[in-house]
Amino acid sequence: MHHYVKWVVPTGFALWGLLIPNTCQGVDYEFSGYSRVVAGILDDSELSYFGYDDSLSFDNNSLLGLQGRVDFTEQWSVTGLALAHSKDSIDSGIEWLYVSWQPLDALTVKAGKMQTPFFSLSDVLDIGYAYPWVMAPREVYNDFIFESYQGIDLRYTLALGEATLALEGYYGFFKDDISINSSVAHTEVDDMRGSIAELSWQNWRLRASYHTGDVEVEMPELESLALALGQAGFTSSAGNLETQEQVDFIQLSAEYDSLSYFFKAEYADTRMAMEYFPEIKSFYLTAGYHFDLISTYLTYGQRRDSLLQVADEIPSGVSPELDALNAAYSMAQEERIKEKVDSWTLGVRWDFRDDMALKTEIKNIHVESHNSTILVSDDGAHSNRRANLLLVAWEWVF
Amino acid sequence: MRDMLKKTPALVATLMALVVSFAPLANDRIIVVASDTSIGAISKWQLRQIYLENGVNHKLKPINLPIGAVERAVFNTHVIGLTESRIRSYWTQRKFTGRGTPPKELKSVEAIIEYLKQHPGYVAYLPEGTELTESIRVVHRIAY
Numbered sequence: 001m002h003h004y005v006k007w008v009v010p011t012g013f014a015l016w017g018l019l020i021p022n023t024c025q026g027v028d029y030e031f032s033g034y035s036r037v038v039a040g041i042l043d044d045s046e047l048s049y050f051g052y053d054d055s056l057s058f059d060n061n062s063l064l065g066l067q068g069r070v071d072f073t074e075q076w077s078v079t080g081l082a083l084a085h086s087k088d089s090i091d092s093g094i095e096w097l098y099v100s101w102q103p104l105d106a107l108t109v110k111a112g113k114m115q116t117p118f119f120s121l122s123d124v125l126d127i128g129y130a131y132p133w134v135m136a137p138r139e140v141y142n143d144f145i146f147e148s149y150q151g152i153d154l155r156y157t158l159a160l161g162e163a164t165l166a167l168e169g170y171y172g173f174f175k176d177d178i179s180i181n182s183s184v185a186h187t188e189v190d191d192m193r194g195s196i197a198e199l200s201w202q203n204w205r206l207r208a209s210y211h212t213g214d215v216e217v218e219m220p221e222l223e224s225l226a227l228a229l230g231q232a233g234f235t236s237s238a239g240n241l242e243t244q245e246q247v248d249f250i251q252l253s254a255e256y257d258s259l260s261y262f263f264k265a266e267y268a269d270t271r272m273a274m275e276y277f278p279e280i281k282s283f284y285l286t287a288g289y290h291f292d293l294i295s296t297y298l299t300y301g302q303r304r305d306s307l308l309q310v311a312d313e314i315p316s317g318v319s320p321e322l323d324a325l326n327a328a329y330s331m332a333q334e335e336r337i338k339e340k341v342d343s344w345t346l347g348v349r350w351d352f353r354d355d356m357a358l359k360t361e362i363k364n365i366h367v368e369s370h371n372s373t374i375l376v377s378d379d380g381a382h383s384n385r386r387a388n389l390l391l392v393a394w395e396w397v398f
Numbered sequence: 399m400r401d402m403l404k405k406t407p408a409l410v411a412t413l414m415a416l417v418v419s420f421a422p423l424a425n426d427r428i429i430v431v432a433s434d435t436s437i438g439a440i441s442k443w444q445l446r447q448i449y450l451e452n453g454v455n456h457k458l459k460p461i462n463l464p465i466g467a468v469e470r471a472v473f474n475t476h477v478i479g480l481t482e483s484r485i486r487s488y489w490t491q492r493k494f495t496g497r498g499t500p501p502k503e504l505k506s507v508e509a510i511i512e513y514l515k516q517h518p519g520y521v522a523y524l525p526e527g528t529e530l531t532e533s534i535r536v537v538h539r540i541a542y
Binding site (some may be wrong): 065067098100105106108110117123129130158159164166202257258290292351354355397 | 443
């Protein structure tokens with residue numbers, strides 16, 4: 001997309017919001033939005049971390065989002081969000097657009113294009129104002145996770161004395177390019193479904209969720225190799241290169257927030273029935289203190305991948321053809337990714353205005369991975385990598 | 399001595415003024431009221447849930463005073479237990495995920511009283527001493 005074109009839709013939305021009175025023949029509408037400018041620099045000239053390197057950059061996470069909601073009746077409304085991202089490789093445009101129906105006070109049904117509710121924060125990762133960090137822990141909030149899907153979502157809220165329990169379930173599909181192993185692959189998820197339970201009691205908020213779907217990642221090189229292996233009779237090896245299987249995802253989180261201190265922990269386990277991709281287990285722990293308008297926090301994040309055993313059935317030294325096939329198969333398996341990441345983040349947030357915040361954080365990242373896509377090096381030989389990232393952000397909601 | 403006597407009324411007046419001006423501070427209270435006479439006392443944690451869920455699945459819907467009102471700051475501190483910016487972060491997440499909107503906001507104590515008179519089933523916080531009608535009942539008290 002041309003660099004300037006992507007700003008047209010949100011700017012148009014903004015002008016509409018400013019110029020037109022917000023009620024018209026009984027139909028109410030509301031405009032709101034968020035914006036963030038994020039600057040970051042890494043202290044190592046040979047590495048990069050989610051787009052940040054040793055030169056100061058502003059374009060990795062800076063963005064502007066504008067949401068419009070039209071209430072047709074008390075029960076029916078339509079919500080849309082246009083997003084302009086500073087980085088061209090990240091899609092800008094209509095991020096979500098859904099119809100909302102609230103037949104009962106406690107029941108909301110949404111249908112259309114919506115944010116994926118995988119993690120406690122996955123549907124607000126773009127809205128930095130909603131969380132303490134500049135960069136939410138990437139060990140848990142990893143690149144595999146796509147931000148929106150199309151489908152239907154039901155949410156029911158129960159009041160249980162002094163507690164509230166919200167139950168949510170959804171069904172839908174996803175079809176788009178996602179970032180996998182630092183390259184872009186077309187991905188389809190069918191029969192995507194999940195359920196979420198969220199309990200709020202006193203200062204606590206607990207969330208547990210389970211998500212599953214049939215995932216197909218298009219990787220043409222692997223497909224042609226699998227075909228050749230299958231034709232040669234090595235069906236187990238061919239099966240090991242399949243990139244079309246069920247993926248299960250479990251998430252648990254706990255949060256405590258008070259006037260003075262806060263605590264947040266989240267755990268996620270992604271299980272893929274595909275040998276080519278790892279099982280990913282990750283979590284983070286955050287503790288922080290509020291000094292009125294200033295909050296400080298310390299976060300530890302961890303990600304551990306594990307790979308399944310793959311078939312070793314191709315004999316070597318029998319024929320040059322088989323040796324070539326074996327070499328290609330071994331190379332494909334060698335390219336598999338297995339991350340081992342630890343990070344520590346120390347940061348400060350200052351709510352200098354009711355609708356704005358300034359944040360800064362320093363993150364120490366340590367990677368001991370095989371083919372890391374987290375701390376990426378031009379020189380692939382080093383598997384033990386360490387770097388520090390300094391980030392500064394300005395957050396705005398309106 | 400004469401001088402002293404002359405000054406006494408002024409001194410007494412000053413002391414009186416001090417007593418009068420400090421008197422309301424000595425027992426500053428905020429009352430939480432509901433426009434529903436069938437409701438008894440409501441606990442702090444229940445009030446917190448009502449405000450943070452905007453009354454979803456509760457008998458009562460909450461009303462806020464604007465940001466900057468003393469009563470709102472006291473209510474946030476003593477009942478919600480979060481700062482204004484934390485509450486705003488919370489509603490930002492709710493609003494942009496289509497999971498709820500913040501409570502109704504009215505401009506002044508007078509506007510709230512008027513609204514409560516007309517609309518049963520609402521809850522709001524007010525300074526103690528606010529004149530109430532028969533249809534409005536005190537359900538919680540906050541001393542600070």
